[in-house]
Amino acid sequence: MSKEDRGWSILRHFIAGSASGVALVVAGHGFDTIKVRMQTDTSGRFNGVIDCLIKCLREEGGRGLYKGASPPMVATGFINSVMFGLMGLFGNALRKSPETPLSIPQIMLCGTVSGAMLSLIVTPIEGIKARLQVQYKQPPGTPAQYSGPIDCARQLIRNHGFRGLYIGWLPTVLHRGSNWSYFGAYEAVKRYLTPPGNEGKLSPLASITAGACAGTAFWLSCYPIDVIKNRIQTEPDIPGKKKLYDRGILQCAKTIYKREGAAAFFKGLTPCLIRSVPANSAAFFAFEVFRAMKCYNYNIFSCHSGSFREQEVTQPPSISMVVHPIFTPRACHWFNRWFTFVASFLALFCGGTAYLFASYSEDVKEKLHLEQSSVNLLGTSFYFAQVGALPVAAAFDRFGPRPVLWSASIFLAGGYTLFRHGLINEWPIGVLSIGLVMVGLGSVGIYLSSIGPNIVNFGIHNKGKVVGALVTMFGGSSAILAQIYEHVFKRRYSDPSRALLDFMMTLSIGLGATVAIAAFFINIIPPKEEKVEEKTINTDKEVVPDEETALLGESKPVVIVDPLLAYPQRTWFQAIRSFDFHLLFFSYLIGVGAGSTLSTTLAQLSRSLGNRDTTTLLVLFVISNAVIRPIMGSTSDVLSHKLSRPGFMMISLFFLSLTQLWSCFVTKETLYPIVVFTGIGFGSVFMLAPVTVNEIFGSKHWGKNNATVNVGPAIGNYLFVLMQAHIYKSNSSPDSIQCYGIECFRLTFIIMSILCGFGFLSSVILWERTRELYRLKWLASKK
Numbered sequence: 001m002s003k004e005d006r007g008w009s010i011l012r013h014f015i016a017g018s019a020s021g022v023a024l025v026v027a028g029h030g031f032d033t034i035k036v037r038m039q040t041d042t043s044g045r046f047n048g049v050i051d052c053l054i055k056c057l058r059e060e061g062g063r064g065l066y067k068g069a070s071p072p073m074v075a076t077g078f079i080n081s082v083m084f085g086l087m088g089l090f091g092n093a094l095r096k097s098p099e100t101p102l103s104i105p106q107i108m109l110c111g112t113v114s115g116a117m118l119s120l121i122v123t124p125i126e127g128i129k130a131r132l133q134v135q136y137k138q139p140p141g142t143p144a145q146y147s148g149p150i151d152c153a154r155q156l157i158r159n160h161g162f163r164g165l166y167i168g169w170l171p172t173v174l175h176r177g178s179n180w181s182y183f184g185a186y187e188a189v190k191r192y193l194t195p196p197g198n199e200g201k202l203s204p205l206a207s208i209t210a211g212a213c214a215g216t217a218f219w220l221s222c223y224p225i226d227v228i229k230n231r232i233q234t235e236p237d238i239p240g241k242k243k244l245y246d247r248g249i250l251q252c253a254k255t256i257y258k259r260e261g262a263a264a265f266f267k268g269l270t271p272c273l274i275r276s277v278p279a280n281s282a283a284f285f286a287f288e289v290f291r292a293m294k295c296y297n298y299n300i301f302s303c304h305s306g307s308f309r310e311q312e313v314t315q316p317p318s319i320s321m322v323v324h325p326i327f328t329p330r331a332c333h334w335f336n337r338w339f340t341f342v343a344s345f346l347a348l349f350c351g352g353t354a355y356l357f358a359s360y361s362e363d364v365k366e367k368l369h370l371e372q373s374s375v376n377l378l379g380t381s382f383y384f385a386q387v388g389a390l391p392v393a394a395a396f397d398r399f400g401p402r403p404v405l406w407s408a409s410i411f412l413a414g415g416y417t418l419f420r421h422g423l424i425n426e427w428p429i430g431v432l433s434i435g436l437v438m439v440g441l442g443s444v445g446i447y448l449s450s451i452g453p454n455i456v457n458f459g460i461h462n463k464g465k466v467v468g469a470l471v472t473m474f475g476g477s478s479a480i481l482a483q484i485y486e487h488v489f490k491r492r493y494s495d496p497s498r499a500l501l502d503f504m505m506t507l508s509i510g511l512g513a514t515v516a517i518a519a520f521f522i523n524i525i526p527p528k529e530e531k532v533e534e535k536t537i538n539t540d541k542e543v544v545p546d547e548e549t550a551l552l553g554e555s556k557p558v559v560i561v562d563p564l565l566a567y568p569q570r571t572w573f574q575a576i577r578s579f580d581f582h583l584l585f586f587s588y589l590i591g592v593g594a595g596s597t598l599s600t601t602l603a604q605l606s607r608s609l610g611n612r613d614t615t616t617l618l619v620l621f622v623i624s625n626a627v628i629r630p631i632m633g634s635t636s637d638v639l640s641h642k643l644s645r646p647g648f649m650m651i652s653l654f655f656l657s658l659t660q661l662w663s664c665f666v667t668k669e670t671l672y673p674i675v676v677f678t679g680i681g682f683g684s685v686f687m688l689a690p691v692t693v694n695e696i697f698g699s700k701h702w703g704k705n706n707a708t709v710n711v712g713p714a715i716g717n718y719l720f721v722l723m724q725a726h727i728y729k730s731n732s733s734p735d736s737i738q739c740y741g742i743e744c745f746r747l748t749f750i751i752m753s754i755l756c757g758f759g760f761l762s763s764v765i766l767w768e769r770t771r772e773l774y775r776l777k778w779l780a781s782k783k
Contacts, residue, residue, distance in 0.1 A: 033133050034275075038268030052271075079122055084287060085520055086114035087183065107187050108180035115179035119172045120513060124165035126172065127233040128152045134234050145236075158492070162505045171229035171249050178222035186214035186284060207288045208281040215280030219272050224265040228252050336523045337457050341466065343521035344450035345473050347405065350412065350511035350518075351446030352474035353439065357382065358602045358618045359482035363500045367423060373725040374429050379600040380718045381433040385440025392445050393707030397700075401449035405519035408445030413512025415439035420504035423497075444710070446515060447474065448703050453524045455694045455702065461637055463691050464645075468633020471687050476626035479619045481507075486615045572704040575697045581705075583766040584646075584696070585712050588689045590759030591653050593716020594660060594752045595625065595682025598675070600721055601745075604728070608744050609668045617675050624676040625683030632684045633691075644774035645692045649685055650763040656681035657756035663749040666742055695777065696770060724748045 034052050046052040090110040091102055102110070128149050135144055146152040156164035193206040219226075232252055256264050357379045365375045396404045415438030422432040451470055458466045489499040489506075575581050598605075599621055603614045611617070636648045659677040666674055693706045727747050732739040 034268065034271040037134060038271065079118065079125070080283070080287075082121065082517060083114055083118050083179070086117060087111065089520070090114060102187075104184055104188055108184040111179035111181075111183035112177050115176035115182075116173050119169060119176045120509070122176060123167075123169045123172045124153070126229075127156070127165065127167055130230050130233045162502055162509075168229050168233040171225055171232060174225050174249075175222050175229055178218060178225075181221040182214050182218040185217035186210045189213045204285060207285045211281040211284030212277040214284065215276030216273055218280075219269070219276055223269055223272065224253075225249075227265050227267065228256070231256065337525050339521050340453055340457060340523045340525065341470075343518040344454055344470055347446050347450045347515050347518040347522070348470055348474040349477040349480075350515045351408070351443040351450070352477040353443065353481060353507065353511070356478040356481050356485075357436075358599055359478070359485055359615060360500055360503070362603050362607075362614065363496050364423070367497050367500070368426060368429075370429065373729060375604075376601060376721045376725045378429060378433060378436065380714075380721050381436035382440040382443065385437045385444055385714070388437075388441055389444040389448075389707040389710055390704060392441065393448055393703035393705075396445075396448045396452060396703035400524065401453055401522045402519045404445045404449045405522065406516055408442040408449070409512045409515035409519070410442075411438045411445065412442035412515060413508045415442060416504050416508035416511075420501055420508065423501060423504070442515075444707070448707065449519075449522065450474075451690050452699075452702055452706075453522055455691065456699050457523075457525050461640075463694070464633035464635075464637035464640075464687075465630065466633070467691050468630035468687050471683075471690075472626045472629040476622055479622035479626070482615055482618055482622070572701050572708070575701070575705045576708060580696055580766060580769055581709075583762045583769070584689070584692060585709055587649055587653060587759045587763040587766065588685065588709055589712030589716040590755050590762075591649070591656060591685030592682060592689075592713035593720055594656055594756055595678055595685070596713060596717045597720040597724065597748075597752070598678050598682075600717065601724055602675070605666075605745055606671065607738070608740050609666070609671060609742065610740070611668050611671060617671065620672060621675045621679040624679030625686070628680045628683040629687040632687050636688065636691075640774065641778045644767060644770060645688050645695065646763055646767040646770055649688045649692065650760060650767050652681050652684035652688070653756055653760040653763055656685070657753050657760055660749050660753035660756055664742075664746050664753070666745075666749075696773065720748070720752065723751065 034056070037052055037056070038046060046055065087110050090113060091107070094106050094110065095102060131152055132146060132149065135146055146155065153165065156167075160167070187210075189210040190206060193203075193209060228249055232249075253265075361375050361379060364370070364378070370378075392404060392408075395407075415435045417435075418438065419432055419435030421427075422435060451467060454466050454470060455463055485499070485503050489503045490496065493499040493502070599618070602617055602621065606614050606617055632648065632652075636643075636645050656678070659674060659681060662670075663674050663678075689709060690702075690706050693709055694702050697705045724745065728739050728744050731741075731744045
């Protein structure tokens, strides 16, 4: 393997795998339909491969061979990209050095692990495809059972819940785990056909031949388990009739052997082997062509801006000449930066579910019969996770975004799974809180590993816009998911508990998998202006003319700009000891703590005022604080030479203080604008803080510095919610856990209004202390 950047190596595996997946479906789906129909035929409908082909063409035409092609056509490119990307990832992990090729056993191990992991994505797709493939043409006037892949998925979920999509998951794990033969055979044949000394020059013929052998070896090693998998996934749902294959792999195998003999395990093998030759030849040829691309890239496994390095990939001339001219250094720099932005956008959608608790908190309260104080404390679990964010941030600073994102995906999925099982078994609230703390830690990891790279990737004139757009998705995802919960899950089930449990399962699998995949595409690519942070210190200051005096043509003293002042790099210990850090910490604690307290207790406030429309209020809060983030980011970018980001935080906290004061007199009608204004103030402070940390204390230790600042909102939210719960309970009647009227909340709003005033004064002092720093940064960026 050449000395290429490992990040580009993995990304190329994803791109090449996507191309190979499309080629695989186009070349082989017709044969796959014949194979599946032969495997699942238990009535003697077909007398052989040729008979099956003729009947399909005669009764359904050529389109019949491509039934169920749309799910794999859409998904196989993505599936293969993940599979080949995982192969590249695990290969880099096993490889001792970039120059050392993997051994055949190591490649086989990578194939097994990547295939088993891929089963989580593949099982629903292959199940839907198989059901559509065995759906034969119906007599005139008789509707088909499934009108298409979406209808098939809908029926499976309606009949079996979300688990219906994962019928046949275990045989899929065993089937996909047989990738050891697939990749092992390909690599062995490829090396055999490549002359010694020409390992980097793979001819198209060698690639095609090795692909054909790989496909044949794969199906010979796992065909019986594929038969079992398709039998389990395609068995029809007939009310009142017991299924033959509903007790697992061994029971299915025994039933097939008893009824049809050992030959049934090899039904359809002939069309399968015929299909494997052109399909896998095309797939591997496309993979090798795209894997040979040339690009310049950066070290994605380091979070430091000094990790910039350009390395040109050595490519086999016989294949790479087709595509490498497209990927110039400038194009790759642009591609990596914006691809990172898009991947971060998706990851933050999954990580911003902390505000979602208000949409299902009442359902949790009713199911577990909790008091209001217990529900409030449960809601703070997300923010309490900020206290444990420092180790996550240290890992981000040390290892970069990818390992942190993969760990975050596990915490996110595991947290919602634990919370779901706690609801089912009615576990103590402490155990439920652990599940939500895990979700919160996952959210912290996603936030740091998505925002951090983009803060480094874009310059001072664009940081605000980019971070504003990203934190918009971080805050706006709850509004989207709340609507899905309200209008999809609650309407599907008459029982609110069933809707809540299925929603938790969907969050666990869907969000966790999305974050794990997005992690592959997040790079750190510092712009030119950030390189000053890692250069050797130069004591000679640069002389930059004052722009205003130059325009007037006057001879005035010049402005001295020291890059080390404009781009400071304070360590974590230096930062937390500074007075500026204390001011920012307190301002952020008040601003975000006040806003998050409203979101946590919004359902109770709404009910106390006689307003049952909690979902609309939550959506208004989420949308208002999400929309203001890119607006505030763009405004603070454009006016950064007039008013620094601490100045904008000062304005936001003053606005929040007035809103909290107005909340003391809230009514059922004025609750809507108050929620919107609180969201605006909250979103503004939330957007400004991470960029301010970067600009005042630098990007090298941004993860730990930002995580420490984020402890503030966790403390604020916890204390404010405890205070609100005590005030709420003191105004409730002794024989009820409910409280009605504004008196239940008025004292809370008065206290928070005063505290927001102190936060405003704190940000005024920070603004005054950092004015010179921001002036120097602006001048340095204009050089």
